[in-house]
Amino acid sequence: MDHQILIAVLLLSPLLGFLINGFRFRSQSYVIAGTVATLAVTVSFVCSILLFIELLALPAESRRITAHFFEWINLGDLNINAAFVVDQISSIMLLIITGVGALIHLFSIGYMHHDKGVTKYFSYLNFFVFNMLILVLGDSLVTMFVGWEGVGLCSYLLIGFWFSDSAKAAAGMKAFITNRVGDAAFLLGMFILFMTFGTLNFYELNALAPTTMEASWLGAVTLATLMLFIGATGKSAQIPLYVWLPDAMAGPTPVSALIHAATMVTAGVYMIIRLNPMFVAAPNTMMVIAIVGAATAVMAATIGVVQNDIKKVLAYSTVSQLGYMFLAVGVGAFGAGMMHLMTHAFFKALMFLGSGSVIHAMHEEQDIRKMGGLRKYLPVTHFTFILGWLAIIGFPFFSGFFSKDEILWQSFSSPRGHTLLWVAGALGAVLTAFYMTRLMALTFWGKSRVDKNIHPHESPWTMTVPLIILGILSVISGFIGVPHAIAEFMGHIPNYWQQWLAPVIRPLPIEELQSVTHTLSEEYMLMGISVFLAMCSAIFAYVVYTKKKHIAENTAQSLKPIYNLLDNKYYVDEIYFGAIINPLVKQSRNLWYYIDVNVIDRMTHVASDVATNGGKLVKTLQNGNMQQYAMYVSLGLIIVLSYVLMR
């Protein structure tokens, strides 16, 4: 019972924050709004820690705390409850969401203090946290879907937060609709699962998940998981539905940190890990996931190389890193995917907040070509940003190193992996190192290109404290899940992460695992190669963008077509608009014009014209000549009489 109260407080505290700030949305007092909102999330964070401690106290096999509040939809065989569950997977998500969330709320107080809509902003942010908590805690796919759509709604509202800019409002709409495409598939996936297994509860589904692998592409499990995965591509910005995420950078920067880096976009990965027994049973789906993940990782990284907007670089980097997570779950390395989800939440939130601090200092300037040399003005931001940078490029013993290395190794060694997947992953890592170093070099290092009217200054403590905390987490968080090979080398550190998740992760079938054997030396070699290449790439980028700018310019000149292709993001937006959206709108107009106006209404008018014209025809009989009327009467009489007489 006390669990139930704990979970209720955890959920309702951000909701309450949302309502309080929502009802006083006109207020411009950023102190009150910020305090209320941050406190609300902090309360949730405390609850999350308490729940985590309680989980720790339980035996590993039965680590599960459930809270059943009320029956939500009951019809036929469908029983969906407002019930929430905290277990190994969701407790990690809880800590990330509320912990990083609280830091970002704190950061926002400083970042948004000048904004007129600050109260509204904080209410949306709280509402987002509420929905995100529902998403991770829901005990069935439908409850998850509530949060799933709810975070989409908050994302819509927050991207379009500065709605008077038409482009920003459009970006919000784009995010919502792209997500809706995924959600439609998600719904179908749910239906297939429900009609096949008769339940939508995660635990029941996982227990019912077939242990024999489904070979067919059209089997129920494969189809259902594919549909769910399409849903995930929408929410987690994977090919083909990633297009909304770069545009989503129109929102305030802390929003990008919270929603579009740390939490919401990882929902797809979370969903797959939640249902991992189901996905394991569908090797074809897993293959698709791995390929899409790897392709996204590489493609987004290539676009990131040429972006000049600090947030756009980070956005494409997010898409790319999410690709890694999908690559991981696609090859069956659910633990590694989850691990990368966490480390990425730390270092990417850190870097987004850092970019926020930069943008704040630069008076809303986001173009990195107009920055440079910011190191001396923003020491804290610069230092923490370096931590994030080292984590993301996989510098040894930073958090990103452990998680990314594990993913790369699994993509090679897992029975569902492939050498090409490893190659793609390694290529992505090289590109990541390049563009992140480029970002660092252009923003913080080298000569200052800052406009003379702008005087950058370090941000207030509300903004730097979150940076420092996230910086520390980016450094150390990797050590809770040290991969086997490195652990050997570092003196047998236990892999707490794998141990923690083991009860809820279904391993690949034993016969598959036995079919491949890999040695430790292979692992060292591959790790060495990828780290070495990434470091070379980072050094190269450092040299190019601090000392020898002309190399970059010359390369861009000589590879003009490729540069343009990347600069225009492979023209994907143009293709979507040109091939789908614009024709659809145009055809809709034709549809309306030809079917409604020209067929249905015309037919109606023809019918009414027949009546009118018929009336006009008969009207001539009534010409006002009374003698003629009398004539009709007499004629009628004669006809009737003759009929009667002759009968």
Added chain:
Amino acid sequence: MNIGASSSILSLIIFLPLLFALVISFWPQRQTLRELALGFSLIQLAVSLLLLRDFDSTTAALQFTEQFTWIERFGISYFVGVDGISLMLVILTTVLMPIMILGSWKSISEQVKGFHVALFVLQSAMLGSFLAMDAILFYVFWELSLIPMYFIVGIWGGARRIYATVKFFIYTMAGSLLMLLAIIFMMRLTPEVTGGAISASLLDFYKLEIPFIAGDFFTPQTLLFFAFAVAFAIKVPLFPLHTWLPDAHVEAPTPGSVVLAGVMLKMGTYGFLRWVIPLFPDASSHYAWLFIALGLVGIIYGALVAMIQPDMKKLVAYSSVSHMGYVILGLFVMNVYGMGGSLYQMLNHGISTGGLFLLIGMIYERTHSREISKYGGLAAAMPIFTIFFIIVTMSSIAVPLTNGFVGEFLILMGAYQYSFTASIFAVTGVILGATYMLWMVKNIFFGPAGEIVKASEHDPEHRLHDMSKREIAVMLPIVILIFWMGLFPNTIMDYSKQSINHLLQNKQNYSLEVK
């Protein structure tokens, strides 16, 4: 006094509005007319809530029945009763009434008395058609509802009101004449089951076994099925019989649009549920594919066409076509999810589309324009209005935790159970629905200040006031219902579960007990 327990509560519900109409038409004071009408509608709501309180949701039987002979020779009687299918629609009607009266407080300034009389007569007719259990009685109420609506659009409507109202009238009339023919035909069949006497009672109709030959169009059941189905399909309106709706909506005054979208369209879907499916089970199953296909076409077509409408009301009208397509889809997939979802979606659509029309009415009162392109940046000028509009929009595009989600989710699930292909088409409606609604929201509320907002900034006379207390009072019940129905759907679905299960389990030989 315990009105609810007395057996004549249904007659009270049906005829109280007529009495109110009479009192209003002789009321001497012009100033207090609106207050009086509002009070009356609240009394009516209270009476209907008594019905809700005393309703027994554990049975599918017909409750609170009353039967008096009306025209003995033809077996026509005044026969009313309520079950889980009609109960919620009755409540919907009585709930929307005070909201509509409060919503028309400012917008109707001429012939106020006549307007309220028409509104109450209309309410009486709609309630009568939901509660009538006698075919002729049903037909009388069905037709009666046309007349006040005709005047509401024709007198208080917009510029092309005569065209719209005549179109509306003729479309519906054409359909209902077919229905009348079918009713008379069925009455002639009833001696088979009553032992010699003609009867117009629906319960006797249910007992009829009308011959059906699959594939042969000219068999009695098929013909009767189509006669009824066309009448109801026009009212729903089902593609391709929908073109009267956008015209009627655009020209109708705000309360007219609300009642049209909120309740009158439901008379069509209710007709399918109460008459067509139980009376003609073989034909309904055999031709289900046709109605499912038309429903799907309606969903997608309505959404696509809504996307390009320049007029807010027309956009919402086409969205109605799309939403009602879902209802038809849910009814004809004939499983518990589809039907339960459909019944729920009828209420949702009444509330959310009604809410949208009310909101559009409020903005129209201020600016006298419904052209989307003239707006833009309204969110800055009218923040409270924006909040309400977005909440209702979310309900309309079925975001979870609003009522729309529950209905749409169940219907889609029902569609999946029927066929995978159908559900694929149906879910595209989910995407398109978000597209046109958000497009409208974006162009009205977001972006730089548009023509109207700019004009209001410079001209103190045209300043845009945010929602008044009265307007908030209009919208608040709608918003509460949206969230209540989204969070606790069981509290509402429980009333109809028995009736729906009963219908699905006894489709071939449907009958209703009288309790």
Added chain:
Amino acid sequence: MLETSMFSEIGLNHYLVLSALLFTIGMAGILLRRNLIVVLMSIELMLNAVNISFVAFSKYNMNSEGQVMVFFVMTIAAAEAAVGLAIIVSIFKRFKEVNIRFFEHLKG
């Protein structure tokens, strides 16, 4: 008894033929003549043609109902003539016209 009557050669049919002729003349007058007064007179003619049939039937059927009816018809004819003439007079005063073709207000 009737055979000895002086009218024995003249049977019912003679009266009916006379009545029909008068009726037809009256009808032709209504249909063809333009003058309102003549039309009114034609109506009187038709009424009286009917009266002849009534009397003839009364005589040959040996009951008096037909003759009673004739009184009714005469009364109505008188009333109708009075009202009709009054209308015609007022029409003439107003329009200075008695030609029936002039009055086409019922035109559809």
